[in-house]
Amino acid sequence: MKMSFNKTSIKEILSKNKPLIVLLLLCLVMSMLNDRFWTWSNIIIVLRQTSINAVIATGMTFAILVGGIDLSVGSVVAICGAIAATLISSGMDTILVVLITLMLGLGIGLVNGVLITKGRLQPFIATLGTMTLLRGLTLLYTQGKPISTTGAVSSQSFSKIGTGYFLTIPIPVYIMIFVFIIAYYILRHLRIGRYIYALGSNEEATMYSGIKTENVKMFVYGSAGLLAALGGIIITARLGSAQPTAGSGYELDAIAAVVLGGTSMAGGVGTIFGTAIGALIIGLLNNALNLLQVPSYFQDVAKGVVILIAVLLDRKQKASR
Amino acid sequence: MSETLVSMKNISKEFSGNVVLDKVDFNIYKGEIMALLGENGAGKSTLMKILTGVYIKTSGEIYLDGSLVNFNNIKESQNHGIAIIHQELNLIRHLSIAENIFLGREPLKKAKNIDWKKLYADTKVWLDILGIKENPKELIKNISVGKQQLVEIAKALSLDAKIIIMDEPTGALTVSETKRLFEVVRDLKHKGHSIVYISHRLNEIFEICDDVTILRDGQLIAERNIKEVDEEKIIEMMVGRKLSEQYPRVSCIPGEMVLEVKGITNKFVSDVSFEIREGEILGVSGLMGAGRTELARTIYGIYKMDKGEILLDGKKAIIHNSTDALSLGIAYVSEDRKANGIVLGLDVRENITLASLKKFSGKFGNIHFAEEEASAQGYIEDMSVKTNGTKQLVRFLSGGNQQKVSIAKNLNTNPRVLILDEPTRGVDVGAKKEIYELINKFKLEGKGIIMISSEIPEIIGISDRVMVMHEGKVTDIISMEGASQENIMRLAVGKEVDEI
Numbered sequence: 112m113k114m115s116f117n118k119t120s121i122k123e124i125l126s127k128n129k130p131l132i133v134l135l136l137l138c139l140v141m142s143m144l145n146d147r148f149w150t151w152s153n154i155i156i157v158l159r160q161t162s163i164n165a166v167i168a169t170g171m172t173f174a175i176l177v178g179g180i181d182l183s184v185g186s187v188v189a190i191c192g193a194i195a196a197t198l199i200s201s202g203m204d205t206i207l208v209v210l211i212t213l214m215l216g217l218g219i220g221l222v223n224g225v226l227i228t229k230g231r232l233q234p235f236i237a238t239l240g241t242m243t244l245l246r247g248l249t250l251l252y253t254q255g256k257p258i259s260t261t262g263a264v265s266s267q268s269f270s271k272i273g274t275g276y277f278l279t280i281p282i283p284v285y286i287m288i289f290v291f292i293i294a295y296y297i298l299r300h301l302r303i304g305r306y307i308y309a310l311g312s313n314e315e316a317t318m319y320s321g322i323k324t325e326n327v328k329m330f331v332y333g334s335a336g337l338l339a340a341l342g343g344i345i346i347t348a349r350l351g352s353a354q355p356t357a358g359s360g361y362e363l364d365a366i367a368a369v370v371l372g373g374t375s376m377a378g379g380v381g382t383i384f385g386t387a388i389g390a391l392i393i394g395l396l397n398n399a400l401n402l403l404q405v406p407s408y409f410q411d412v413a414k415g416v417v418i419l420i421a422v423l424l425d426r427k428q429k430a431s432r
Numbered sequence: 433m434s435e436t437l438v439s440m441k442n443i444s445k446e447f448s449g450n451v452v453l454d455k456v457d458f459n460i461y462k463g464e465i466m467a468l469l470g471e472n473g474a475g476k477s478t479l480m481k482i483l484t485g486v487y488i489k490t491s492g493e494i495y496l497d498g499s500l501v502n503f504n505n506i507k508e509s510q511n512h513g514i515a516i517i518h519q520e521l522n523l524i525r526h527l528s529i530a531e532n533i534f535l536g537r538e539p540l541k542k543a544k545n546i547d548w549k550k551l552y553a554d555t556k557v558w559l560d561i562l563g564i565k566e567n568p569k570e571l572i573k574n575i576s577v578g579k580q581q582l583v584e585i586a587k588a589l590s591l592d593a594k595i596i597i598m599d600e601p602t603g604a605l606t607v608s609e610t611k612r613l614f615e616v617v618r619d620l621k622h623k624g625h626s627i628v629y630i631s632h633r634l635n636e637i638f639e640i641c642d643d644v645t646i647l648r649d650g651q652l653i654a655e656r657n658i659k660e661v662d663e664e665k666i667i668e669m670m671v672g673r674k675l676s677e678q679y680p681r682v683s684c685i686p687g688e689m690v691l692e693v694k695g696i697t698n699k700f701v702s703d704v705s706f707e708i709r710e711g712e713i714l715g716v717s718g719l720m721g722a723g724r725t726e727l728a729r730t731i732y733g734i735y736k737m738d739k740g741e742i743l744l745d746g747k748k749a750i751i752h753n754s755t756d757a758l759s760l761g762i763a764y765v766s767e768d769r770k771a772n773g774i775v776l777g778l779d780v781r782e783n784i785t786l787a788s789l790k791k792f793s794g795k796f797g798n799i800h801f802a803e804e805e806a807s808a809q810g811y812i813e814d815m816s817v818k819t820n821g822t823k824q825l826v827r828f829l830s831g832g833n834q835q836k837v838s839i840a841k842n843l844n845t846n847p848r849v850l851i852l853d854e855p856t857r858g859v860d861v862g863a864k865k866e867i868y869e870l871i872n873k874f875k876l877e878g879k880g881i882i883m884i885s886s887e888i889p890e891i892i893g894i895s896d897r898v899m900v901m902h903e904g905k906v907t908d909i910i911s912m913e914g915a916s917q918e919n920i921m922r923l924a925v926g927k928e929v930d931e932i
Contacts, residue, residue: 300798300799301793301796301797301798301799302789302790302793302797302798302799303797305778305782305786305789305799306789308777308778308782309775309777309778309782309786311777312775312776312777312778313771313772313774313775313776313777315771315772316766316771316772316773316774316775317775317786318754318772319732319734319754319764319766319772319773320754320758320786320787320841321753321754321755321757321758321759321787321845322755322786322787323753323755379775379777380777
């Protein structure tokens with residue numbers, strides 16, 4: 112009796128979480144194809160590779176939940192990385208640099224927010240504009256050359272953010288988990304989280320309920336900018352230098368993770384847990400294709416196919432409901 | 433009586449167990465105009481959607497010209513010469529008249545590109561037949577609603593429609609536009625077309641219809657020749673019961689003045705003034721476009737006020753948005769539930785607390801789930817909301833229960849003044865009575881209530897006083913002693929009682 116109950120509940124969990132099935136399937140296939148896959152060192156590699164996209168995708172989840180999008184996150188990664196590298200090499204303290212960089216990301220996010228609320232621009236258009244603008248500014252600022260952080264006073268402590276370990280687990284993985292927990296708490300336990308879902312499901316009714324929808328949007332795009340800056344810090348710390356082209360295409364990986372996680376592009380439906388799974392699927396896929404030594408041109412093809420299949424599975428299930 | 437063109441027999445329709453139509457017969461006669469009447473929710477539009485293939489009937493038969501037909505979509509009914517013109521016109525505003533009329537069946541040249549010359553020439557022919565003096569190239573958004581209505585008719589005719597169903601065609605028309613429409617309709621009739629005419633305006637029915645079919649609560653009440661009935665008889669058949677049974681009335685002595693509105697003016701309303709006391713229901717009546725909803729939304733802070741002031745408990749209230757209104761104690765239950773009343777993607781609990789979430793959360797905005805749950809549970813019990821529980825998505829509730837959730841959401845803000853905009857629209861008869869009883873309860877609790885309604889019997893049955901509006905202005909505020917369906921209707925069309 113108890114057994115059968117357990118069976119149905121596992122079935123239920125899986126049927127509600129198609130992304131989880133895709134993730135488990137990927138794990139299963141990989142464990143059969145490659146015996147290095149289930150090693151501790153490889154798992155750590157996957158998690159660390161996932162972490163940057165996961166952090167950015169969390170901000171993207173907010174934006175997509177309110178029915179919007181943030182295309183500028185990749186460019187925010189680049190400009191924030193460049194600023195962070197400059198400040199570190201100028202001898203500034205790591206903590207101060209991190210704070211300043213995060214504030215810069217937040218500021219850029221708020222500018223997106225203002226363009227969308229006060230400027231009444233479509234989120235797609237507004238952030239397409241800032242994406243291009245910030246990429247150009249980064250190239251101008253860096254003159255197209257990398258900015259190295261090596262040799263500076265706080266260079267070592269800064270690089271720990273990207274390369275350090277604590278209890279054999281990389282620091283970026285802790286950052287990712289911390290971001291997930293905070294985001295989960297915001298969405299499920301705070302008023303603003305409830306407003307995010309309400310706004311994404313029905314903006315007008317939310318406004319009629321006395322909620323200042325513009326403030327909710329400012330929060331959402333501010334968060335997306337802040338988390339992109341955090342992604343920029345991690346990648347710069349990890350490489351020991353800021354690349355002017357860093358983060359290009361990251362917005363698409365983030366969107367893919369969010370959508371793979373079952374979040375609706377129309378807004379109002381989705382979870383952080385889903386985004387975590389989605390980011391892991393993408394991280395795992397990159398890892399698997401490398402382990403299997405798939406040529407890089409084929410990798411994109413394979414990634415595209417898996418993304419489409421996963422999303423189709425999810426949509427089919429929703430349509431049949 | 434001329435020959436029967438369409439005969440619908442024993443039509444029944446259920447929506448997930450709810451019977452909306454119960455063995456209804458409906459006939460359309462060749463070259464005649466059939467009025468289809470009934471209160472909101474009587475099943476008129478469901479019946480027409482079945483005839484045009486939008487809905488699939490649960491049981492029953494449809495005969496067209498004596499042979500059994502079965503339409504699975506609107507295209508099939510169109511091919512059989514049936515066209516429907518909806519209340520909200522289905523025209524594309526940024527396309528021209530010609531493009532709209534021939535949308536999807538544009539005349540083509542040999543190379544499969546559009547033959548614009550022929551398109552405009554063909555359109556001109558139809559416009560001439562209907563006497564529309566507009567250039568076929570004119571964009572729909574640039575012509576009046578009356579002409580848009582005629583363009584819809586032109587489209588129907590160009591589809592070779594023998595039967596044209598018109599749903600509330602005059603709702604947004606001016607008097608002269610209505611006159612023009614009637615000329616066209618009579619002309620169509622003489623050319624042998626059959627028309628189904630749905631309207632709430634009884635005088636129009638007597639003016640142009642030949643027969644009348646009356647539905648009530650999904651059942652056929654009667655089919656009569658228009659000469660056999662008068663207005664009173666029709667209303668009696670539509671309502672089916674004495675007003676006093678449907679509308680429970682409670683009386684209480686009004687208390688202090690709660691809300692005073694002085695000379696509100698903006699682009700929707702001009703110089704509107706009224707006042708409400710505690711425990712008083714002010715009914716607001718008027719035709720579509722009279723500015724009732726706009727007035728309510730202006731008081732609620734959605735629309736800007738150019739002139740005038742609002743006093744709450746004698747103090748001037750500054751309201752810039754809905755947040756201000758709610759915090760001052762003015763709540764608004766929207767007429768358009770799905771657009772701005774409730775959030776379909778949230779569950780019952782989340783909707784009930786949406787406007788008052790601050791009450792259920794701590795210093796850092798963290799929601800106290802137990803308190804929230806208790807509040808939602810309380811409203812579900814108090815208002816007998818039929819739901820599986822607080823975690824059910826409101827999407828899956830019936831219209832009446834969604835409306836209760838919408839009202840609960842507003843009550844949770846503890847308002848002094850409750851504005852109810854069409855509180856029983858799209859709500860079935862049983863739930864209607866429950867909502868009236870709720871409104872009476874709020875009245876006894878001493879709230880000031882504004883109830884906007886297009887159903888005059890409802891206004892008469894529930895309100896203590898009635899404010900009638902016409903084209904953004906208040907025509908009169910009358911007490912219940914002077915209120916009858918007729919004089920409210922007269923005031924609604926903009927005539928003073930004494931003038932008649």
